[in-house]
Amino acid sequence: RKEVEQDPGPFNVPEGATVAFNCTYSNSASQSFFWYRQDCRKEPKLLMSVYSSGNEDGRFTAQLNRASQYISLLIRDSKLSDSATYLCVVIANTNAGKSTFGDGTTLTVKP
């Protein structure tokens, strides 16, 4: 079983739709969580950190559920420009400080 798992999708949604991705992690000692965005095999870029209390950045909302060991990303009012692969990242102190990436979920927003 992978340490970090994501539904690969693809998710195909119309513009304006709301879409949610989940990411599960297996290491209960995980402490830090992030969502990254990757466009067409370019370098991944930080989208947002995920805080215990949940956090929002414009149309994007991230949630953490420690009990069930998953994080989520909600995108409201999807834009064409949101089409990308979304990667979740987990850091656990017991893992020698490694940043462990999920394989990503691909989102395509269609007109």
Add this chain to the structure above:
Amino acid sequence: DAGITQSPRYKITETGRQVTLMCHQTWSHSYMFWYRQDLGHGLRLIYYSAAADITDKGEVPDGYVVSRSKTENFPLTLESATRSQTSVYFCASRGQGNTEAFFGQGTRLTVV
């Protein structure tokens, strides 16, 4: 300029040749990482380093060698390139603590 840079951006080499991919960061980040990403797949960790002179294997280290004599540099060497090592290679760095990682622009390596 501040940041993390990789060189070369593109490289074509022949099977059996030794190839070194360079990675340089200007933030004095403690952690540095090398990932490979094959077409249609996720990132796979090759090697990482928690500090100068400290390196450790990731998921797919076979056929690769790294060194970290200086904090800012983390070169990745393919000792004898094989076609299966054709991939996009990303270097990343991260500061102390559980902070986000920053990626270089990647090196597209083709082994023929």
